[in-house]
Amino acid sequence: MKIKNICCIGAGYVGGPTMAVIAQKCPEINVTVVDINEKRIAAWNDENVENIPIYEPGLSKVVEEARDRNLFFSTDVDKAIDQADMIFISVNTPTKTYGMGKGMAADLKFIELCARQIARVSTSDKIVIEKSTLPVRTAEALKNILENTGNGVSFQILSNPEFLAEGTAVEDLMQPDRVLIGGDIDTEKGKEAVQALVDVYAHWVPKEQILTTNVWSSELSKLTANAFLAQRVSSINAMSELCEKTGADVNEVAKAVGMDSRIGPKFLKSSVGFGGSCFQKDILNLVYIAKSFGLNEVADYWEQVITMNDHQKKRFALNIVRTLFNTVSGKKIALLGWAFKKDTNDTRESAAIYVSDYLLNEQADIVIYDPKVTEEQIYADLNYLGTRSEEENIARVTVLSNPYEVCENAHAIAVLTEWDEFKDYDWQRIYDGMLKPAFLFDGRQLLNRKKKEDIGFEFYAIG
Numbered sequence: 097m098k099i100k101n102i103c104c105i106g107a108g109y110v111g112g113p114t115m116a117v118i119a120q121k122c123p124e125i126n127v128t129v130v131d132i133n134e135k136r137i138a139a140w141n142d143e144n145v146e147n148i149p150i151y152e153p154g155l156s157k158v159v160e161e162a163r164d165r166n167l168f169f170s171t172d173v174d175k176a177i178d179q180a181d182m183i184f185i186s187v188n189t190p191t192k193t194y195g196m197g198k199g200m201a202a203d204l205k206f207i208e209l210c211a212r213q214i215a216r217v218s219t220s221d222k223i224v225i226e227k228s229t230l231p232v233r234t235a236e237a238l239k240n241i242l243e244n245t246g247n248g249v250s251f252q253i254l255s256n257p258e259f260l261a262e263g264t265a266v267e268d269l270m271q272p273d274r275v276l277i278g279g280d281i282d283t284e285k286g287k288e289a290v291q292a293l294v295d296v297y298a299h300w301v302p303k304e305q306i307l308t309t310n311v312w313s314s315e316l317s318k319l320t321a322n323a324f325l326a327q328r329v330s331s332i333n334a335m336s337e338l339c340e341k342t343g344a345d346v347n348e349v350a351k352a353v354g355m356d357s358r359i360g361p362k363f364l365k366s367s368v369g370f371g372g373s374c375f376q377k378d379i380l381n382l383v384y385i386a387k388s389f390g391l392n393e394v395a396d397y398w399e400q401v402i403t404m405n406d407h408q409k410k411r412f413a414l415n416i417v418r419t420l421f422n423t424v425s426g427k428k429i430a431l432l433g434w435a436f437k438k439d440t441n442d443t444r445e446s447a448a449i450y451v452s453d454y455l456l457n458e459q460a461d462i463v464i465y466d467p468k469v470t471e472e473q474i475y476a477d478l479n480y481l482g483t484r485s486e487e488e489n490i491a492r493v494t495v496l497s498n499p500y501e502v503c504e505n506a507h508a509i510a511v512l513t514e515w516d517e518f519k520d521y522d523w524q525r526i527y528d529g530m531l532k533p534a535f536l537f538d539g540r541q542l543l544n545r546k547k548k549e550d551i552g553f554e555f556y557a558i559g
């Protein structure tokens with residue numbers, strides 16, 4: 097089966113970059129990315145390609161090459177669905193904030209809406225692909241909706257979870273460790289659909305790296321991968337606290353442990369805690385699924401990864417309070433970084449949000465600089481927590497676009513995102529402008545302790 101038209105529902109951090117790369121690598125396939133968010137689509141279509149809504153190194157170049165050639169962004173969801181042979185569903189699946197499974201389960205309402213829309217609009221056979229991260233067995237529900245409410249056309253459902261990490265999305269998409277495709281491999285039609293998607297990726301991904309499985313394994317592998325990755329971060333963060341008590345150095349421990357080829361060196365960087373839209377959401381979802389099968393030990397095991405992460409964020413903030421003579425009330429604390437990691441403008445679940453919240457509870461005055469995050473986003477993140485009124489957040493929090501100004505007259509600086517530029521600042525100038533003692537808290541193992549101590553900083557790093 098030769099695919100001519102692809103539609104992707106959801107022009108977010110996954111849909112946008114993933115489809116841009118597919119379009120660039122498959123010039124003979126038309127790729128249309130649709131979204132109900134008009135502002136987002138307008139930004140993807142902005143004449144100045146640097147204004148696309150997602151900041152990812154290398155992405156604007158890929159978009160520039162393919163856009164209006166075979167890559168299109170549109171709000172006309174019905175039309176794109178109807179014209180497509182293959183539809184990726186790449187909408188958000190956040191943690192539920194209401195009702196059954198509140199705070200744990202994935203909210204599948206956007207997925208269901210997509211399925212109903214596909215069923216209503218389609219007049220020809222389609223391959224429907226789960227690109228969003230979904231609870232295991234979601235394909236069953238999708239199939240039920242599509243087959244019972246559709247116009248009698250045939251749908252094949254595949255699971256094709258995305259493993260890209262933000263900040264390196266383009267690189268990860270161009271050279272993925274693997275592409276995972278789950279399908280109904282027991283039927284001819286199912287096999288054909290899997291092959292059609294394999295053929296798309298085979299334009300640039302070596303065949304050995306395209307893994308096909310049954311649908312349930314594919315769905316569950318995505319949750320498993322994120323749980324394992326987050327677990328490594330929580331494991332090293334747990335050790336960081338022990339290092340601080342014992343004089344061991346967490347970087348040295350990570351290196352020594354990571355040189356064991358069975359463990360490996362990656363993803364062992366101790367930090368103020370993992371953030372991002374995926375790890376917490378996906379582990380909570382996994383815990384919820386385990387509990388729903390009565391697997392309480394399995395659920396408790398994975399829940400500890402989140403407990404440890406919450407502890408890490410909290411103890412970082414409390415350490416600032418304790419070190420500043422047990423009070424930060426009315427003190428200016430400068431925060432460098434708001435994004436959940438470097439090279440992205442995404443702030444979802446960023447540790448910076450929670451560290452700020454703790455400090456604001458202690459009545460600190462917070463001044464923030466991030467190279468890619470807007471002031472509007474920072475206030476939105478704090479207001480979303482609902483800990484205090486919007487007016488109070490505005491009164492206590494200032495966002496500036498000059499890092500030196502942010503640090504001017506501060507009692508302390510906390511580095512919360514590992515942006516490269518922070519390393520190259522004129523730290524003597526920053527020190528000179530601060531109140532003394534000048535405290536510097538490195539939540540990212542980013543700065544050189546010796547050099548900062550030589551300048552005169554009271555330096556605290558995790559681990």
Ligand SMILES: NC(=O)c1ccc[n+]([C@@H]2O[C@H](COP(=O)([O-])OP(=O)(O)OC[C@H]3O[C@@H](n4cnc5c(N)ncnc54)[C@H](O)[C@@H]3O)[C@@H](O)[C@H]2O)c1
Nearest residue numbers: 106107108109110131132133186187188189206228229258
């Ligand atoms: N962000 C990541 O790095 C990442 C990586 C791998 C997997 N995932 C998974 O991919 C999925 C999408 O994540 P994201 O970060 O791209 O989310 P996102 O919020 O950035 O984008 C989702 C988009 O879907 C749109 N949308 C929602 N319902 C719609 C509908 N009915 N019709 C049209 N558009 C609709 C929203 O307006 C939004 O723009 C999630 O399930 C996530 O877990 C994310």
Ligand SMILES: O=c1ccn([C@@H]2O[C@H](COP(=O)(O)OP(=O)(O)O[C@H]3O[C@H](CO)[C@@H](O)[C@H](O)[C@H]3O)[C@@H](O)[C@H]2O)c(=O)[nH]1
Nearest residue numbers: 258259260261262329363364365367370371372374436437
């Ligand atoms: O050694 C490490 C590695 C990561 N982090 C933190 O962990 C979070 C997540 O980082 P990362 O995994 O690099 O970014 P994400 O974009 O959240 O990507 C994860 O989540 C995606 C969404 O499901 C998956 O597709 C990716 O494979 C998976 O890495 C960030 O706050 C990092 O700062 C650490 O603290 N230490």
